[in-house]
Amino acid sequence: MQTTNSTPPIDLLIVGAGFGGLYMLHTARQRGLTALVVEAAGGVGGTWYHNRYPGARVDIQSLEYSFGFDDALQQDWCWTERYAAQPELLAYANHMADRYALRDGILLDTRIATAHWDEAALCWQVAAQDGRHWSARHLVLATGPLSTPNQPDFPGLQEFKGRVLHTAAWPHEPVDLAGLRVGVVGTGSSGVQTITTLAPEVAQLTVFQRTPSYAVPAHNGPLDKALEAQVKADYPAFRERNRRTMGGFGSMLPPNTFSALSVSADERERMFEERWQIGGFGLLGTFNDLIVNPVANELAGEFVRNKIRSIVKDPATAAALCPTHPIGCKRLCVDTGYYATFNRPNVRLVDLQAAPIERFTASGLVAGGVEHTLDAIVLATGFDAMTGTLLRLDLRGRGGRRIQDHWQAGPLNYLGLCLSGFPNLFTLTGPGATAAFTNVIVAIEHQVQWIADTLTDLRARGVRTLEATPEAEADWVAHVNAVAARTIYLGCNSWYLGANIPGKPRIFMPLFGFPAYVQKCADVQQQGYAGFQLAPAVP
Numbered sequence: 001m002q003t004t005n006s007t008p009p010i011d012l013l014i015v016g017a018g019f020g021g022l023y024m025l026h027t028a029r030q031r032g033l034t035a036l037v038v039e040a041a042g043g044v045g046g047t048w049y050h051n052r053y054p055g056a057r058v059d060i061q062s063l064e065y066s067f068g069f070d071d072a073l074q075q076d077w078c079w080t081e082r083y084a085a086q087p088e089l090l091a092y093a094n095h096m097a098d099r100y101a102l103r104d105g106i107l108l109d110t111r112i113a114t115a116h117w118d119e120a121a122l123c124w125q126v127a128a129q130d131g132r133h134w135s136a137r138h139l140v141l142a143t144g145p146l147s148t149p150n151q152p153d154f155p156g157l158q159e160f161k162g163r164v165l166h167t168a169a170w171p172h173e174p175v176d177l178a179g180l181r182v183g184v185v186g187t188g189s190s191g192v193q194t195i196t197t198l199a200p201e202v203a204q205l206t207v208f209q210r211t212p213s214y215a216v217p218a219h220n221g222p223l224d225k226a227l228e229a230q231v232k233a234d235y236p237a238f239r240e241r242n243r244r245t246m247g248g249f250g251s252m253l254p255p256n257t258f259s260a261l262s263v264s265a266d267e268r269e270r271m272f273e274e275r276w277q278i279g280g281f282g283l284l285g286t287f288n289d290l291i292v293n294p295v296a297n298e299l300a301g302e303f304v305r306n307k308i309r310s311i312v313k314d315p316a317t318a319a320a321l322c323p324t325h326p327i328g329c330k331r332l333c334v335d336t337g338y339y340a341t342f343n344r345p346n347v348r349l350v351d352l353q354a355a356p357i358e359r360f361t362a363s364g365l366v367a368g369g370v371e372h373t374l375d376a377i378v379l380a381t382g383f384d385a386m387t388g389t390l391l392r393l394d395l396r397g398r399g400g401r402r403i404q405d406h407w408q409a410g411p412l413n414y415l416g417l418c419l420s421g422f423p424n425l426f427t428l429t430g431p432g433a434t435a436a437f438t439n440v441i442v443a444i445e446h447q448v449q450w451i452a453d454t455l456t457d458l459r460a461r462g463v464r465t466l467e468a469t470p471e472a473e474a475d476w477v478a479h480v481n482a483v484a485a486r487t488i489y490l491g492c493n494s495w496y497l498g499a500n501i502p503g504k505p506r507i508f509m510p511l512f513g514f515p516a517y518v519q520k521c522a523d524v525q526q527q528g529y530a531g532f533q534l535a536p537a538v539p
């Protein structure tokens with residue numbers, strides 16, 4: 001599969017062997033395209049290869065967070081839990097690699113360093129850090145939206161003598177923190193899962209919280225066999241119903257179609273409570289205006305704050321755990337006893353808003369003038385999301401234009417798939433697409449099929465290059481931001497907005513609304529690739 005300058009280019013070079021890269025390779029091969037996946041890690045699985053921290057599990061139900069393109073796969077595969085844990089998700093990725101005989105098309109332990117568009121040869125010249133090189137007609141960046149860990153530049157961190165771990169780069173060998181004094185910085189999804197799982201094991205757990213999170217119960221447990229049988233009895237229809245939802249999941253508990261303001265306070269409480277008892281993201285579908293109307297949103301937020309106050313015994317801790325930003329503005333955490341963890345005698349909360357981290361020392365960290373002695377620190381500080389990985393590549397388009405220059409003011413793109421000046425390049429689950437708001441596997445299936453359809457179609461028509469126009473790109477980014485402006489999503493400092501990384505341009509990156517996105521992508525194809533320049537042009 002490896003090519004050199006002297007061999008003809010392959011059709012597709014895919015960067016990344018997570019779910020996106022695996023399915024892209026499989027689909028490309030089915031369409032008769034030559035393809036190679038290059039992966040920096042030592043195994044397939046992407047997110048689920050790296051995020052091995054204690055308690056790591058998916059926040060969308062397993063029956064939904066899985067591929068639907070092959071009925072035999074979805075019938076054969078049996079999930080053990082309602083929300084699968086990391087090892088099972090990694091096993092699923094490996095199963096895909098084996099089942100579809102993908103491994104001979106995947107190069108592991110190989111980090112792509114440069115990808116330059118070759119104007120004369122009309123292909124991408126791609127080189128790995130180890131010097132190996134490939135030519136490819138098309139480049140698919142399946143590098144994932146959450147793949148570059150955010151490692152804040154805390155003063156003195158290198159002086160700390162204990163162990164420093166990051167949830168997104170967790171060691172492969174077992175980590176024994178039993179009996180230690182452990183600090184966790186960060187209370188997003190990764191922090192919430194880590195904190196809840198570590199608390200019973202460690203001697204003392206200190207949670208350093210900058211922004212409190214809304215967490216809804218997962219009610220996780222063994223997968224209900226009757227539900228599994230029911231879904232499997234007509235899995236294609238189940239998948240289709242999910243594709244018609246805003247986020248590509250949740251059809252088992254459809255959102256209600258009326259406003260939170262249209263019912264009495266008692267009725268509202270009863271309805272929130274009903275969905276709280278069911279668990280998961282469905283709470284945000286209790287009414288149809290929680291994401292678009294700040295007044296309705298505040299009612300849902302207050303419902304969860306009341307839950308926190310009723311669960312957490314110490315009033316000061318409960319108050320510090322209560323978020324004030326709109327609920328859903330940052331992705332909800334789906335938890336298993338997170339708030340109750342703060343009733344444990346060995347767990348304490350440090351509110352960084354009141355007592356910011358000043359510096360690390362050899363034996364811990366100082367926050368708000370108080371020294372906290374720690375044996376180990378877990379950074380659950382998230383990711384340089386959506387753009388971080390791509391901006392760390394030496395990626396150059398037409399005329400040698402660097403992606404760092406093209407994206408200086410934020411990630412310009414068209415359909416979340418293509419960049420002007422970067423012909424024949426596709427980003428999977430990138431900025432401008434719905435992936436961050438969507439069941440990412442459903443998003444991947446759609447984007448991969450769109451790319452494969454496009455490549456098949458253009459090859460049949462003799463088109464060599466496809467490139468977004470600058471106008472289409474500017475309009476698209478404006479559209480993504482206009483959609484967000486009609487929601488509560490601009491009301492907090494989320495990674496959707498780049499606000500978690502100092503100095504990152506504040507552009508709202510994900511698009512809200514999967515069905516409209518699917519329709520738009522289909523329309524673009526039907527209109528002869530509206531918004532793209534094709535060369536040679538189709539007559």
Ligand code: NA7
Nearest residue numbers: 152186187188189190191210211331380381382383495500
């Ligand atoms: P998140 O959701 O970005 O959470 C990161 C957490 O780390 C969050 O609480 C941050 O506070 C906190 N953080 C980040 N930088 C700092 C510094 N410098 N000091 C203190 N605290 C900090 O990442 P996750 O890995 O938990 O989850 C990512 C996605 O994976 C999630 O959305 C799901 O889709 C699954 P902040 O809120 O920025 O104030």
